[in-house]
Amino acid sequence: MVLATAPPDLAIRRGTPAEAALAVDILAEASAWAATVAGEVWTAAELDVGAFAAAATRGELVLGLAGARPVAIMLLQTEDRLYWPEMAPGSALYVHKVAVRREVAARGWLTRLLDYAQRDARDRGIGFLRLDTMPRPKLRAMYERHGFRVLDEPPPIVNGRPMLRLEKPLGRTA
Template sequence: MQIQQAHPSETATVAAVLNEAAQWIAAEGRPLWSPADIAPERIQKDTDTGNYFIARTNGEVAGVVRLDLEDPYFWPEIESGTSLYVHKLAVRRAWSGHGVPALLLDFARERARSLGRSFVRLDCVADRAPLRALYERHGFLLHSVVHKGERGFARFELAVAPLAT
């Protein structure tokens, strides 16, 4: 599987994966992203700045992830330049069970390492036990739970070993 930065012209591709995931999660009775979170103009902004990455096998899109250099909303106390933040990790249903989330998280760790960042950090709704278990299986440690409005969010972090010199 190859993971490459999404080009601005691939906004529709990223949006399709995010919308498919959002519909599946909502159909399960666990809505996650608001329409504004995955609106085309928001996705375009993030593809324009190079924050989205697409996982493909033989040209077929398997999943996407957004990687941010800062996250003052969920991690306001973290020193700038120390972490890479994972957001909007989504896998197409056809690729469920093929380890795509693990590959995207591995990619995030290696990207953080290449950027000299000491941590990969992410958050999820605190009551999402399967998602929390996925992150923990991948080596992320629970940092804390914060409340934003009426929802609790579990914040996870993964220490990144520096590049060997």
């Protein structure tokens, strides 16, 4: 009898400062891939290992693992003064730097990461997820499928680039 291969053990957890370089490697791979389909996502300056280690120390780095291998990443932050300067700190969890290794693309990691962010927000009594992204139809559609709505039309220009701001209300947090 041929046994089916057991599905890999999937997990999502906070990343440590020692895992910052791994996180940056996933982001660099994803950005390089995106450059071939629609344009770069992050510059090298935005992928600084020291900055990600500091984020991990603040508890903001989140990794998705297939078995022992990190394959997905996001940052969860409680304020975003660049894209959401008018919002009070702590009024939302801000999702940044979402990426997956191409070998696990289209396998539900975005849903898993956003579910994790949602649970984390609810556990902290926070009522919204917010994120910014480039005004690309596939990115917009992807987040709208996950319950986010676009807030400003046309998208505001931040640092010379148009950026879509999207928000997902989480309902009652009690």
